């Protein structure tokens with residue numbers, strides 16, 4: 001099912017939490033919301049799940065409006081809230097059976113479905129424990145299990161890997177990725193590496209507005225503008241190499257990255273690599289290249305550029 005958000009605005013008093021944002025997510029796509037604290041991620045996610053009314057705009061899940069046809073569409077949505085309240089005194093298995101009933105799963109299918117979801121979320125060894133006795137990571141898995149139990153077509157996950165250890169993060173990421181092949185998924189995170197690893201597309205939100213939307217690669221390319229590379233050249237005096245590099249028409253700027261080691265940082269005049277010119281220059285002088293690596297614009301740099309107010 002598609003998610004179509006059109007000109008959504010939500011205000012709290014005079015604070016515009018979400019300011020006229022529009023986007024679509026298609027089935028089989030995992031969209032990552034990235035943004036600093038207070039950017040409007042949770043507000044947008046809650047609006048999509050139909051948890052509250054908003055001031056302006058429309059949200060459609062498939063062809064149904066979340067506002068006027070919410071009853072028909074909410075059962076297709078699985079939601080993992082940021083601060084999910086679990087019944088800590090209930091054993092995991094009873095809690096999931098209870099959620100399955102609330103989600104209108106046929107009584108005859110409940111045990112089987114709870115068994116499946118326990119398997120999928122790796123809760124097999126914990127299923128008889130009270131939720132309050134579980135570690136934070138396992139509680140997070142219970143949260144995911146409750147979001148998935150009715151096999152929803154749309155999944156909204158607010159910071160799904162919070163509190164997980166690095167191994168669990170990888171497992172949950174893989175789980176979300178495999179689920180995401182068939183469903184429409186939006187997740188939020190503060191962890192750049194996480195959205196980069198899990199999501200097909202990233203939307204950076206700042207002050208309630210979308211400031212970037214694309215694949216990690218597209219966002220990096222857009223932010224980079226100029227081609228940057230690290231070059232190591234040996235067989236000559238460092239200053240001679242520096243001057244020769246500086247005189248290449250394709251090179252806009254040269255810096256010593258490590259003068260002793262004859263390492264240079266080179267910025268091209270445009271998005272194209274000056275590798276060929278540097279190679280020809282070295283051949284002409286009988287110098288040799290010890291290193292030539294493009295410098296990646298990290299998603300972290302893109303994020304900072306777009307969200308520093």
Ligand code: ATP
Pocket residue numbers: 012015016017018035036037038039040041042043044082
């Ligand atoms: P975080 O990463 O910290 O969870 P977020 O991007 O999810 O942040 P939101 O929780 O959507 O951000 O908040 C957006 C803005 O709306 C913030 O300025 C916040 O203070 C405000 N806000 C959110 N919920 C409420 C509320 N119930 N009452 C008043 N203001 C609110």
